[in-house]
Amino acid sequence: MQKIKLIATGGTIAMRKDSFGKTVPAVTGHDLLESIPELQESAFWDVEEFSNLASCNFNPERMLQLARRVKEAFADPDCMGIIITHGTDTLEETAYFLELTVKDSRPVILTASQRDASERDSDGPRNLHNSMRIAMDPHAKERGVLIALNEEIHAARDVRKLHTSHVDAFSSGEVGSLGSIDHDEVLWHRKPEPSVKFDLPEKLAKVMICKGYTGMDGRMLECMVDAQVEGIVIEAFGRGNLPPEVVPSIGKITAENIPVVITSRCLFGRTAPVYGYPGGGAELQRRGALFAGDLSTEKVRLLLSIALGQNVSHTRLKEILSRGGVK
Numbered sequence: 001m002q003k004i005k006l007i008a009t010g011g012t013i014a015m016r017k018d019s020f021g022k023t024v025p026a027v028t029g030h031d032l033l034e035s036i037p038e039l040q041e042s043a044f045w046d047v048e049e050f051s052n053l054a055s056c057n058f059n060p061e062r063m064l065q066l067a068r069r070v071k072e073a074f075a076d077p078d079c080m081g082i083i084i085t086h087g088t089d090t091l092e093e094t095a096y097f098l099e100l101t102v103k104d105s106r107p108v109i110l111t112a113s114q115r116d117a118s119e120r121d122s123d124g125p126r127n128l129h130n131s132m133r134i135a136m137d138p139h140a141k142e143r144g145v146l147i148a149l150n151e152e153i154h155a156a157r158d159v160r161k162l163h164t165s166h167v168d169a170f171s172s173g174e175v176g177s178l179g180s181i182d183h184d185e186v187l188w189h190r191k192p193e194p195s196v197k198f199d200l201p202e203k204l205a206k207v208m209i210c211k212g213y214t215g216m217d218g219r220m221l222e223c224m225v226d227a228q229v230e231g232i233v234i235e236a237f238g239r240g241n242l243p244p245e246v247v248p249s250i251g252k253i254t255a256e257n258i259p260v261v262i263t264s265r266c267l268f269g270r271t272a273p274v275y276g277y278p279g280g281g282a283e284l285q286r287r288g289a290l291f292a293g294d295l296s297t298e299k300v301r302l303l304l305s306i307a308l309g310q311n312v313s314h315t316r317l318k319e320i321l322s323r324g325g326v327k
């Protein structure tokens with residue numbers, strides 16, 4: 001029998017309703033497996049109870065611990081693949097952290113559910129079962145870190161949670177999913193662009209996010225500098241534009257060698273310094289801001305946190321971001 005590692009971290013997939021009808025952590029990784037006899041019969045499972053937390057508790061340090069556990073699990077040549085159960089709220093962040101730091105070609109699959117384990121039609125068991133099918137599929141290798149929910153397989157770089165409660169909450173937007181599950185068959189549509197890879201960091205840099213809004217000025221950014229920030233991601237408008245009042249602060253901050261990276265509050269499309277009016281992307285670029293293509297704000301923040309923690313040069317960082325983190 002093939003060996004699969006299951007790392008349980010928590011999320012709604014591991015929750016039940018309490019006596020007040022509120023959803024709280026209650027189910028272990030072992031419980032999850034035991035609830036689906038077909039899983040136990042199909043593979044040899046090595047289960048690790050990493051945590052039982054809602055995913056709002058995940059931070060980059062915890063993601064790093066998880067990345068270390070993944071590396072250790074892959075030291076076992078018999079391990080076919082790793083399935084990680086996780087909350088959906090921040091799943092795309094943990095998946096992308098692993099995407100940037102796991103170098104093994106074997107599949108790492110993150111799965112979750114939108115309906116807790118006390119719901120009669122919870123999506124958890126099906127998502128876990130599908131993840132096992134992916135882990136056992138010989139074609140799952142070399143596709144980066146995968147997200148499996150709602151019969152779909154997504155790439156860590158591209159996926160976003162778009163709906164707060166529906167089971168089809170995740171989407172890869174314009175580029176689409178990597179594959180799907182049809183009954184017990186795994187169907188692959190494409191291979192993802194490979195991501196830039198980093199060694200497991202010893203240190204993570206403090207990177208903060210600021211969202212652009214009408215009437216904004218630079219005070220929030222300057223507060224971040226006072227809080228010893230090492231990098232800032234600004235989720236700007238459209239192609240990467242901001243109110244002109246923000247521009248002087250961007251110049252001041254980049255002059256202190258603190259990278260400022262522009263992303264977009266639009267869900268799809270790339271940022272680019274195409275507008276030359278005050279506050280336009282071209283002016284932000286002249287003041288030293290970098291652009292990160294179509295990579296989401298949260299993912300740029302993680303990439304920056306890892307890269308700056310390893311003293312990646314400004315030139316290299318600019319190059320990595322200009323390719324949206326693609327190798």
Ligand SMILES: NC(=O)C[C@H](N)C(=O)O
Pocket residue numbers: 010011012013053054055056086087088089090112113114115
């Ligand atoms: N569906 C979920 O898993 C959401 C939950 N609040 C979490 O992220 O932990």
